[in-house]
Amino acid sequence: MSVHRLAAVAALLTGFAAAPAFAQEIELPKQNWSFDGPFGTFDKAAAQRGFQIYKDVCSNCHSMKQVYYRNLSGIGLSDAQIKAIAATVDVPTIGDDGQPTERKGLPADHFKSPYPNERAARAAQNGALPPDQSVIEKAREGGADYIFALLTGYTDPPAGVKMGDGMNYNKYFPGHQIAMAAPLSDGRVDYIDGTKPTLEQEARDVTTFLAYVANPEMEERKRTGIRVVLFLAMLSGLTYVVKRQVWSDVDH
Amino acid sequence: MVGLHTSDIKNPVINWIDTRLPIFTMMQKEYGVFPTPKNFNYFWNFGALAMVNLMIMIVTGIFLAMNYNASTAGAFDSVERIMRDVNYGWLLRYVHANGASMFFIVVYIHMFRSLYYGSYKKPRELLWMIGVAILLLMMATAFMGYVLPWGQMSYWGATVITNLFSAIPLVGDSIVTLLWGGFSVDNPTLNRFFSLHYLLPFVIIGVVFLHIVALHVTGSNNPLGIDVKSSQDTLPFHPYYTVKDLFGMCIYLLVFASLVFFAPNYLGHADNYIPANPLVTPTHIVPEWYFLPFYAILRSVPSKLGGVILMFSSIAILFVLPWLDTSPVRSARFRPIYRWMMVAFVVDCVLLGEVGGRPPEGIWVVVGQLSTLYYFLHFLVLVPVVGKMEHPLPLPESISRPVLPSGGGPLPAGYAAKPMEKV
Numbered sequence: 001m002s003v004h005r006l007a008a009v010a011a012l013l014t015g016f017a018a019a020p021a022f023a024q025e026i027e028l029p030k031q032n033w034s035f036d037g038p039f040g041t042f043d044k045a046a047a048q049r050g051f052q053i054y055k056d057v058c059s060n061c062h063s064m065k066q067v068y069y070r071n072l073s074g075i076g077l078s079d080a081q082i083k084a085i086a087a088t089v090d091v092p093t094i095g096d097d098g099q100p101t102e103r104k105g106l107p108a109d110h111f112k113s114p115y116p117n118e119r120a121a122r123a124a125q126n127g128a129l130p131p132d133q134s135v136i137e138k139a140r141e142g143g144a145d146y147i148f149a150l151l152t153g154y155t156d157p158p159a160g161v162k163m164g165d166g167m168n169y170n171k172y173f174p175g176h177q178i179a180m181a182a183p184l185s186d187g188r189v190d191y192i193d194g195t196k197p198t199l200e201q202e203a204r205d206v207t208t209f210l211a212y213v214a215n216p217e218m219e220e221r222k223r224t225g226i227r228v229v230l231f232l233a234m235l236s237g238l239t240y241v242v243k244r245q246v247w248s249d250v251d252h
Numbered sequence: 253m254v255g256l257h258t259s260d261i262k263n264p265v266i267n268w269i270d271t272r273l274p275i276f277t278m279m280q281k282e283y284g285v286f287p288t289p290k291n292f293n294y295f296w297n298f299g300a301l302a303m304v305n306l307m308i309m310i311v312t313g314i315f316l317a318m319n320y321n322a323s324t325a326g327a328f329d330s331v332e333r334i335m336r337d338v339n340y341g342w343l344l345r346y347v348h349a350n351g352a353s354m355f356f357i358v359v360y361i362h363m364f365r366s367l368y369y370g371s372y373k374k375p376r377e378l379l380w381m382i383g384v385a386i387l388l389l390m391m392a393t394a395f396m397g398y399v400l401p402w403g404q405m406s407y408w409g410a411t412v413i414t415n416l417f418s419a420i421p422l423v424g425d426s427i428v429t430l431l432w433g434g435f436s437v438d439n440p441t442l443n444r445f446f447s448l449h450y451l452l453p454f455v456i457i458g459v460v461f462l463h464i465v466a467l468h469v470t471g472s473n474n475p476l477g478i479d480v481k482s483s484q485d486t487l488p489f490h491p492y493y494t495v496k497d498l499f500g501m502c503i504y505l506l507v508f509a510s511l512v513f514f515a516p517n518y519l520g521h522a523d524n525y526i527p528a529n530p531l532v533t534p535t536h537i538v539p540e541w542y543f544l545p546f547y548a549i550l551r552s553v554p555s556k557l558g559g560v561i562l563m564f565s566s567i568a569i570l571f572v573l574p575w576l577d578t579s580p581v582r583s584a585r586f587r588p589i590y591r592w593m594m595v596a597f598v599v600d601c602v603l604l605g606e607v608g609g610r611p612p613e614g615i616w617v618v619v620g621q622l623s624t625l626y627y628f629l630h631f632l633v634l635v636p637v638v639g640k641m642e643h644p645l646p647l648p649e650s651i652s653r654p655v656l657p658s659g660g661g662p663l664p665a666g667y668a669a670k671p672m673e674k675v
């Protein structure tokens with residue numbers, strides 16, 4: 001019944017062949033991430049260093065509106081550390097006298113944005129808008145590989161390429177002209193844990209952090225998934241045996 | 253004929269209900285002892301899977317709706333809140349999103365099954381047409397559902413697809429305004445899409461009910477495509493097909509779970525994690541994978557109206573398929589040419605999907621036009637003509653005949669080799 005099998009395969013292909021929407025225009029180097037694969041978890045030390053980079057560098061321009069300070073527990077920070085981090089920002093509120101005032105940040109607050117609104121951001125950034133980073137890892141084709149490539153992909157423009165005003169050449173950015181100047185370089189931060197801050201290291205760490213904030217549920221999801229799949233595999237085996245048993249008296 | 257139904261159910265409470273409302277008798281008749289051909293292969297699992305899938309969509313959808321905010325200002329954030337702060341919200345959302353893909357995989361296989369084994373032919377024409385109606389409803393539901401998270405693809409997909417209606421002469425623009433609830437895709441559009449996205453699955457339940465009533469009038473087709481001749485050809489639905497459907501469901505859930513837990517965004521598009529922005533058009537606007545073949549047909553002609561007509565025809569043609577097919581034989585097993593036509597047709601659909609996912613440039617324009625041409629050629633020319641010309645293989649005498657252990661030895665001459673009479 002070769003035709004039947006062919007038809008089945010082709011029918012499945014209708015589902016999957018068409019799925020990955022586009023081939024990347026520029027080939028992205030494939031990186032090894034601790035969070036790859038069904039058993040992957042976040043490298044907590046890398047994610048913490050990544051948070052340091054976000055806090056010291058990226059958060060000067062990029063907001064991260066969906067994330068709360070309390071979410072930092074997911075990368076292994078203690079309650080006391082989170083409280084202290086949250087307390088470094090001032091959050092606008094209404095005082096007892098009904099007048100606008102400010103209070104210290106709490107773990108239950110969202111990450112504070114660098115700019116009050118989009119116009120302020122554009123005004124400060126030469127007309128460009130630094131996108132919110134809460135889900136940026138999921139919002140780009142290539143995900144973590146793309147972000148890592150972007151952060152390490154700054155070079156001088158090839159001869160003959162005319163750069164726009166205030167634009168920077170990047171191998172991996174679509175169109176190659178990006179308004180963000182290279183945010184990272186060797187020694188851009190001093191890591192608290194003593195890790196040597198090379199460009200690659202910084203890019204890898206901040207990408208891990210961005211992957212975490214985009215998928216805070218990932219570790220629980222994969223852990224649950226393993227259990228569900230094991231359970232279903234066993235149930236399939238069992239049901240198959242029962243099916244054989246039930247059908248054993250039928251000629252078919 | 254006024255009076256109580258006589259029920260043979262022993263339990264007094266159930267008997268009391270059943271004599272007044274014989275739903276238990278009905279279930280027993282339609283799902284307990286219902287005579288079902290004994291020779292189904294696993295392609296016959298997909299109807300039941302579609303049913304399970306519909307239930308999963310409705311259950312997860314209802315819980316999502318409890319936490320969803322249908323406004324342009326709040327939709328994207330509320331979906332993120334579901335993902336981050338609602339208990340098991342990520343599970344609900346990923347099951348619902350991947351469930352839509354699974355639903356189309358299941359229903360497309362279900363339909364190719366019907367095409368291959370001739371399940372759309374007399375007496376099951378209406379059953380098939382109701383199925384096509386279900387497909388249309390599913391497409392409308394999935395399209396509006398994809399708009400709800402209010403990402404870039406939501407917004408621009410909605411804009412492109414609703415704009416298609418403006419190609420209709422005279423009333424087109426008014427229809428578009430009506431769909432939008434204004435003069436662009438905006439808050440009123442999102443609100444009415446949410447309302448309809450909640451409504452349509454329940455309409456689908458109703459139509460699926462009709463689908464099944466029609467199925468239980470004609471009875472199921474089977475891989476041989478010949479009619480049931482005697483009770484030897486059939487088995488009671490329970491336990492034979494309940495257990496087989498259960499096994500199929502486990503495998504289906506395995507595939508489903510692998511997507512949800514390990515690659516939840518594999519079938520999605522990254523751009524939909526960027527909040528909708530009417531001022532920034534994405535470089536490529538692509539619909540979800542299950543619409544890509546139709547999208548390719550839409551773009552295969554340079555005229556907007558022409559594309560829209562072609563796209564709708566590609567589904568409308570399925571409604572009249574039972575009358576386009578001239579072959580008296582149902583199952584492709586006994587149709588030496590048609591079975592290869594089916595293979596070519598499936599390849600053509602895959603190809604259309606490929607084209608639909610690419611920018612309409614270079615060679616892909618031509619490939620798109622040729623595969624669109626072949627799609628219509630298949631239904632309008634090959635199916636009617638080959639049905640007349642082809643010499644079908646001899647049909648078995650009955651479903652149980654070829655497999656009965658005592659069925660060895662030569663069959664009465666001229667008995668087995670007779671193709672079904674044309675009706």
Ligand code: HEM
Nearest residue numbers: 296298299300302303363366371380383384386387472473
């Ligand atoms: C919500 C979607 C659908 C559900 C829940 C559903 C459900 C079912 C079920 C339970 C059966 C009986 C089991 C089987 O034969 O596989 C069936 C049979 C059938 N369905 Fe569907 N169906 C759906 C969509 C469709 C579509 C889109 C079509 C085609 C346009 C279709 C065409 C048929 C046909 C022709 C049969 C009779 C098959 C035979 O006995 O050979 N169905 N459906």
